[in-house]
Amino acid sequence: MMLTRFLFERIDRGGWVFLVLLGLAAVLVPVLNLAVPPGSMFHVSNTAVGLWGKYMTYALLAIAVDLVWGYCGILSLGHGAFFALGGYAMGMYLMLQIGPRGVYAHPTLPDFMVFLNWTELPVAWWGFSSFPYAMLMVALVPGLLAFVFGWFAFRSRVTGVYLSIITQALTYALMLAFFRNDMGFGGNNGLTDFKDILGFNIQSQTTRAVLFSLSVLALMAGYLVARAIVTSKAGKIIIAIRDAEPRTRFLGYRVENFKLFVWTVSAVMAGIAGALYVPQVGIINPSEFSPANSIEAIVWVAVGGRGTLVGAALGAGLVNFAKSWFTGAFPQGWLFALGGLFIFVTLFLPKGILGTFTDWWKRRGESRKPPTASPASQPAE
Amino acid sequence: MLIDPMETQLPADPVKAIERPQVVTQSLLYLDGVSVSFDGFRAINNLSLIIAPGEMRAIIGPNGAGKTTMMDIITGKTKPDAGDVIFDGQVDLTQLDETAIANLGIGRKFQKPTVFEMHTVEDNIEMAVKADRTVFGTLFSRHSAEIWRRVDELLGIVRLGDHRKRLAGDLSHGQKQWLEIGMLLAQDPKLLLVDEPAAGMTDVETGATAELLKDIARTHSVVVVEHDMGFIRELGVKVTCLHEGSVLAEGSLDQVSADERVIEVYLGR
Ligand SMILES: Nc1ncnc2c1ncn2[C@@H]1O[C@H](COP(=O)(O)OP(=O)(O)OP(=O)(O)O)[C@@H](O)[C@H]1O
Ligand SMILES: [Mg+2]
Numbered sequence: 215m216m217l218t219r220f221l222f223e224r225i226d227r228g229g230w231v232f233l234v235l236l237g238l239a240a241v242l243v244p245v246l247n248l249a250v251p252p253g254s255m256f257h258v259s260n261t262a263v264g265l266w267g268k269y270m271t272y273a274l275l276a277i278a279v280d281l282v283w284g285y286c287g288i289l290s291l292g293h294g295a296f297f298a299l300g301g302y303a304m305g306m307y308l309m310l311q312i313g314p315r316g317v318y319a320h321p322t323l324p325d326f327m328v329f330l331n332w333t334e335l336p337v338a339w340w341g342f343s344s345f346p347y348a349m350l351m352v353a354l355v356p357g358l359l360a361f362v363f364g365w366f367a368f369r370s371r372v373t374g375v376y377l378s379i380i381t382q383a384l385t386y387a388l389m390l391a392f393f394r395n396d397m398g399f400g401g402n403n404g405l406t407d408f409k410d411i412l413g414f415n416i417q418s419q420t421t422r423a424v425l426f427s428l429s430v431l432a433l434m435a436g437y438l439v440a441r442a443i444v445t446s447k448a449g450k451i452i453i454a455i456r457d458a459e460p461r462t463r464f465l466g467y468r469v470e471n472f473k474l475f476v477w478t479v480s481a482v483m484a485g486i487a488g489a490l491y492v493p494q495v496g497i498i499n500p501s502e503f504s505p506a507n508s509i510e511a512i513v514w515v516a517v518g519g520r521g522t523l524v525g526a527a528l529g530a531g532l533v534n535f536a537k538s539w540f541t542g543a544f545p546q547g548w549l550f551a552l553g554g555l556f557i558f559v560t561l562f563l564p565k566g567i568l569g570t571f572t573d574w575w576k577r578r579g580e581s582r583k584p585p586t587a588s589p590a591s592q593p594a595e
Numbered sequence: 596m597l598i599d600p601m602e603t604q605l606p607a608d609p610v611k612a613i614e615r616p617q618v619v620t621q622s623l624l625y626l627d628g629v630s631v632s633f634d635g636f637r638a639i640n641n642l643s644l645i646i647a648p649g650e651m652r653a654i655i656g657p658n659g660a661g662k663t664t665m666m667d668i669i670t671g672k673t674k675p676d677a678g679d680v681i682f683d684g685q686v687d688l689t690q691l692d693e694t695a696i697a698n699l700g701i702g703r704k705f706q707k708p709t710v711f712e713m714h715t716v717e718d719n720i721e722m723a724v725k726a727d728r729t730v731f732g733t734l735f736s737r738h739s740a741e742i743w744r745r746v747d748e749l750l751g752i753v754r755l756g757d758h759r760k761r762l763a764g765d766l767s768h769g770q771k772q773w774l775e776i777g778m779l780l781a782q783d784p785k786l787l788l789v790d791e792p793a794a795g796m797t798d799v800e801t802g803a804t805a806e807l808l809k810d811i812a813r814t815h816s817v818v819v820v821e822h823d824m825g826f827i828r829e830l831g832v833k834v835t836c837l838h839e840g841s842v843l844a845e846g847s848l849d850q851v852s853a854d855e856r857v858i859e860v861y862l863g864r
Pocket of ligand 2: 662663664706790
């Protein structure tokens with residue numbers, strides 16, 4: 215009851231539109247995919263379900279990035295790390311579900327461990343055959359890493375470019391570590407060949423449709439949590455920190471605690487996104503830690519509109535939609551297009567698509583009002 | 596999952612149980628032998644200053660005298676290289692950070708007015724009003740009639756009631772100064788450090804600001820830095836003139852402005 219009020223009472227009109235559309239998608243897409251025959255014009259193809267399910271997890275990552283960057287001014291160039299860690303936690307669960315069905319038919323060990331002549335499961339893998347434990351780790355591992363990282367970084371008042379660089383270094387270091395076979399996470403091949411999840415065949419179209427819906431629900435939940443945070447009084451402080459950090463301290467607020475809070479929440483959100491991503495794409499490997507991925511997430515948010523949440527999710531969808539089209543048409547050109555897009559948005563749409571649209575909408579509304587209706591704009595001299 | 600490290604982070608107890616002389620324990624703010632250098636340049640040089648409880652003090656001095664730096668030291672922004680900075684007769688401010696010092700009851704208005712430009716005027720005040728300042732306290736805080744009554748009252752005092760819904764960034768320079776004074780009052784500090792409150796104001800506004808400060812001084816201790824001599828005269832309080840990081844003269848405005856050295860370095864002839 216308290217929680218519902220906390221989550222829902224400050225949603226604005228745009229937010230409701232966003233939630234309703236997502237809610238419809240969560241219900242209609244599986245129905246149109248599974249129940250409508252492929253010949254019908256209303257049928258949603260299997261490919262589309264997979265693709266959009268993936269975009270939903272990207273959108274959740276984008277909301278996580280927007281929460282720290284758009285509202286608290288922390289430009290993280292390493293959020294892909296939290297996403298990938300959540301993905302690995304899910305991947306480890308899925309690996310252990312394969313059981314004796316692997317190529318080497320070992321009763322407990324995943325193939326890559328048998329290949330490395332390992333005889334028992336490394337400690338890090340203990341417990342991952344339990345779904346609840348794995349789900350706990352999905353949130354806990356990125357959350358804990360973010361907490362420890364943030365504890366030191368924010369306490370030592372590392373900000374701006376320096377902070378961005380160390381977040382980038384963090385994800386790069388993790389990438390190098392996960393590439394190593396002796397880390398025990400499958401080296402450069404990563405984790406793949408998953409068979410089932412909670413006993414359901416991961417390849418079956420029903421499972422895939424359910425995963426799509428779960429991703430949409432996770433995105434809605436992520437939006438609700440982020441929105442509740444940024445519209446609370448703590449949210450005002452967080453924005454104040456973005457705009458004038460020292461001033462916030464002189465008002466008596468512990469800036470490092472507020473930063474640590476949003477940073478950790480955001481990392482957990484990214485981890486959950488990663489965990490939903492992996493069963494839908496069927497693989498997780500160290501390239502998910504690559505710095506370019508984290509930077510791409512920044513571009514989504516910039517394109518959609520920093521500090522708008524809904525815009526960030528929209529940006530993730532749009533940019534990735536463009537990406538799948540682009541990589542089909544000009545496979546070599548995507549990185550240039552992405553860079554060009556970022557420059558274009560920075561120069562001409564600094565508020566992103568949604569921010570620009572909202573401004574336009576407001577101005578349109580104002581110019582329609584009679585001119586007398588502008589009180590409180592005369593200086594009181 | 597998150598613990599709130601708020602209380603655990605203070606360095607070794609700043610309220611040491613050491614015996615302090617009466618001159619310290621009876622003053623609200625006690626600075627003794629304070630020095631700080633930036634890259635070898637001594638911005639504050641063996642500065643000593645005592646503010647009594649309830650006192651209002653005006654600080655004058657030429658550009659670069661160290662007035663703002665002194666406030667930086669008191670509020671924890673700058674750590675002194677040497678000297679004592681003691682608040683309320685017992686708390687060693689050099690051991691605390693900005694947040695802890697603010698929460699002890701020292702509020703500050705900056706020389707360059709610093710408000711939260713993307714927040715509305717009323718939100719600026721609301722954030723400053725004395726209330727729970729922890730992460731979870733603010734996260735789950737509900738609309739408090741008490742706080743908003745205080746916001747209304749303060750908006751009235753600083754005459755920004757008609758502008759409450761505007762973004763602070765859209766205010767004029769003088770209005771920002773007033774908003775910052777409002778925020779300062781909202782914190783309800785024991786000691787207010789006010790750096791050049793009249794800068795950029797019209798004569799009428801300057802007069803009103805002086806009135807407001809005198810009013811505030813009835814219930815608070817205040818340290819005001821100003822260059823505007825008319826304004827200082829209006830306040831009618833003890834004046835300290837700083838020069839090259841230490842006290843050049845101290846006394847009534849007439850005494851200080853008659854001082855040869857003050858005329859030499861500051862007032863000109
Ligand atoms: N963080 C810093 N790093 C280097 N030098 C500094 C720093 N802060 C202050 N200074 C120097 O210390 C001296 C004192 O500066 P301060 O701002 O305290 O002067 P002030 O008395 O407030 O002057 P004004 O009347 O112009 O505001 C100046 O020479 C300034 O350049
Ligand atoms: Mg100054």
